[in-house]
Amino acid sequence: MCGIAGWVDHSGLGPDARAVAEKINDEQTHRGPDGSGVWLADHAVLAHRRLSVLDIEHGAQPMLLHDPATNEARLALSYNGELYNYRELRAELASRGHRFRTTGDTEVVLAAWAEWGAGAVERFNGIFAFAVWDEPAQTLWLVRDHLGVKPLHYHHDGGRLIFGSEAKSILAHPEVRTEIDADGLRQLVLPLLKFPGANPYRGIAEVLPGQVLEFSRRGVRTTRYWDIATLVSRPAEPDDLAGAVARLRELLHDTVTRQTIADVPLGTFLSGGLDSSAVTAIAGGLPDRRGVSSFSVDFSDAAGSPDSRSAQDRRFAREAADHIGSRHTNVVLDATRLADSAVRDATVRARDLPNGFGDLDMSLLLLCQEARRHVTVALSGEAADEILGGYLWFHEPTAVAADTFPWMADGPAHGYLHQRVLSTIDPDLRQRLRLDEYLADEYATALGRLDLDPALDPAERRHRETVYLAVSYFLTMLLDRNDRLSMANGLEVRVPFCDHRIVEHVVTLSRHVHNAGGREKGVLRDAVADQLPPGVLNRKKSPYPTSPDPEYSRRLVEHLTRVLHDPPAGLRDIFAAPLLDPARITEAARSHGLVSNFEGEVILNFASWLRQYSPQLTD
Template sequence: MCGISGWVEYSGLGPDAQAVAEKMNDEHVHRGPDGAGTWLSRYAVLAHRRLSVIDVENGAQPMVLPGPTASEVRLVLTYNGELYNYRELRSELASRGHAFRTSSDTEVILAAWAEWGVRAVERFNGIFAFAVWDEREETLWLVRDHLGVKPLHYHHEGDRLIFGSEAKSVLAHPGVSTAIDEDGLRQLVLPLLKFPGTNPYRGVSEVLPGQVLEFSRRGVRTTRYWDLKSLIVRPAEANDLDDAAEELRSLLDDTVARQTISDVPLCTFLSGGLDSSAITAIANGLPGRRGVGSFSVDFTDAAGSADSRSALDRRYALEAAEFIGSHHSNIVLDSSRLADGAVRDATVRARDLPNGFGDLEMSLLLLCGEVRKHATVALSGEAADEILGGYRWFQEPAAVGADTFPWIADSPAHGYLHQRVLSTIDPQLVKQLRIDEYLSDEYATALGGLAFDPALSRAERRHREIIYLAVTYFLTMLLDRSDRLSMAAGLEMRVPFCDHRIVELVVTLSQSIHNAGGREKGVLRAAVGDLLPEGVLTRKKSPYPTSPDPDYSRKLEAQVASVLAAPPDGLRDIFAAHVLDPARIADSARSHGLVSNFEGEVILNFASWLRQYSPQLVV
């Protein structure tokens, strides 16, 4: 994985272009510690930071495809991601006369673009965000993978378009400000939703999953090469459970085999849940992968406990690892590391925003840092719950029947996290931002374009609606979190359940197949039943663990007190007075609910962000 950035400016780049490009590129050093490069012409500059995974010795970027003569430049590419079918594409392109100097997937993308143009992306299987500049046509294309696993931000104004993997790179350009207007504040106080194509910083947008953005002298034009909307409305497949499970297993086997291609050490995350255990088992069964490394996270206060979430994960992860035969490590984090202010600052910096859920963020960053000591690539079970209906809010009546996004409904299905977030925000700000109206409009917009097959029952339509909402508004938030925190540690995270072929299969399966055997993700249990021990196969879903250590809460309380003694500018403009009341600090730092210490975590995240970014709050 890598970091990409650059810009196109048709009035000319200016004399400081190289220095600005290097500054933008340096913001991605964590994404690409192994190398850096820039390429400039009259109107375009492309930059790249590299994390070497395939063809370590070659594949440096930006990569140039020469024109008819060696002195001419036809195409230039800066690319972040992995193309899992690059070997097949390379063979096809070689048969069409293309010659290759490296064994990298980067060169395959360049050759494919030269051969098929923008239609090349329809042939790609992988996770990617890249920019292609056509020097002859003076046109830039920005491309993002099907599910949006890899991030890609941009700022467009007049004859200039600036882009970067992360917002911090775009913000490093002098033409972009850190202003946060009302739209941005709405996104900040609604962290459980990632609104498609948007970013809280004013003027900063994101290329949508499955989208190609073209920028030329004619302006910006966007097209979708893949869109979940067209899939989710299809008639129900007639598959029975055995057929569906067999097809899903075949795709999982092929996907994991593709995603274990690497020239550097590779491992898996193994929580002991169904999804990560299935990925680990399939990876471990591949030739040359026997004894694959697997990693789980634990907390010191849970070491002697049998009922905390992390203790349960530890038990099931060990059971899965012993059955599968992986080489397992349990990473134990103590309260001092979790409560380290520098770690919190690093998580906020990784995400460019105060969004996040406290020690869940810090623990993932620290886990990735520990894993990075042993491997450069890790496979994750992320996305199975969204595409297969695994969360409680796919089943809980109050959530399913709510006229809003189910995970923010007034129900226990997601721990009332949405309600807890809004309870911390200044009521006048909530009123000014018209949060309820905004959510209602966004929800109606999200579902407005779905024209379902009339033969689908009401229950089936609602099930598919929730899958669509989960993938487009919830999973994108989780994928962004995973990418940012793993890449902050220089670790590439791969997500087999995000293979678009798997998504295309499962989203049109009936609800009865999804819930076969009376259990959520029943079709997945049927598909991998021979790979896992019974306890793991039938385990009830458990959320990502949070620290149960009371010492962490005490440290958090002291940090909140310190912040409130000298709050950064803007903090009192965002939070309700009772949340910032020093007499109630202990209420903000208390272990309870789906996310412990929640109110205190939100205060500290915003304080860190305000201090590091000095955003201009325009309200």
């Protein structure tokens, strides 16, 4: 995994191009601590930060493909990702006359592009975001993987296009201003959604999952090579539970096997839930991964509650690790470390935005930090709930019937979190932004992308809609969170359930198959039934844990008090006045609900962001 950046300017790069390229490249040093490179042509510059995972001694980037007749650079590649089928592609390309100097996947991507052009991406299995510059054609291509696991941002202003793995690299370009307009504010104050292709910073967009963007003198053109809406709209598969289980089991084993290929230490995240335990069990059962390293997050608990979510996770993670035989590390975070303002600043900086959920994000950042001391690559169980209907809001009646994104319904399925979000926003700002209307329009637009069979049973139709919404608007938020907080520590996280073959298999299965045996994700439980202990196999979905320690809440109040006595510019324009009254912050920071301390956390996140980025807010 790496960081990529650069730009194309058809009027010429200018004399300071290398210095600017090095500046924006350095903004992503955390993504690639093992090396850096910059390549310039007359109208294009590509930059790269490298985290070495395959072919550690070679594979420096940007990587060039030369014209054999003239020895001039024909193609230049800056690549972030892992191609899990690169060995098969390498063999096929070698049979077509390509010769390779390295043993990693980067050169395979470059050769595949030379052989098949943009059509190469339809042959790729992996997680990736890359830029290809075609010097003879004077054309740049930006490409993102099927599910959008790896980020890719761009800024287009006429004859110039600037790109980067993270927004911070684009914002470091002298021609880009750090501005947030009305649309950006709407995205910021609706943190439970990640709007496809959008970014809160004015003028910055994201390449969509499964998209190829082409930039030439004719302008920008985009095409989709893979689209979840198209998949969800396919005719339903006949109910064949045995066949669905067998195929899912086959795909999971093949996917995890591919994703454990690395020339560096590899482990897994193991919470004790079904998804992470399944991934760890499969990885730990591979001949060369016996005793795989696994990691879980835990919290000190001054109250000593045996029923807290973290305590439950601790028990189930240990049960799974003992059964699987993994070398398990339980990363225990105390209130002092978790509440450190420097950790919050690092979390906000990693995400480039205040969007997030306080200690849930900070604990993941610290978990990745600790895991990185032992491994360079970690496998995660992310995405199983979205593609298989594992969340409560797939089933809870209020959420299912709601005429909005189900996890934002006014009900208990997601802890009334959306309502808590809205309660923090200044009423005048909420009215000016017309948030309710904006959200309703986005929801209608989302469902309008589907072309479902009108003969579908209503319950089945709603299930399909929810799968689509979960993958397109909820999973993308979680994948971005995972990538940013892991790569901030130079840790590569791989997500087997995001293998596009698995997604293609399961999203057209009926809800009855998804919920086989009357259990959420029943088809997955059946697929791994012989690999997990009964307690873990039958465990109900549990949310990501939050700190149960009252000391954390006390320290949060202290931090809020300091911030609100001298708030950064813009904070009082965003939040409701009562929440910014230091005399009432104890109530705002109280521990309750799905995300503890949420009201206090969101204020502190915004304060950190406003102080670090000094954005111009123009609603």
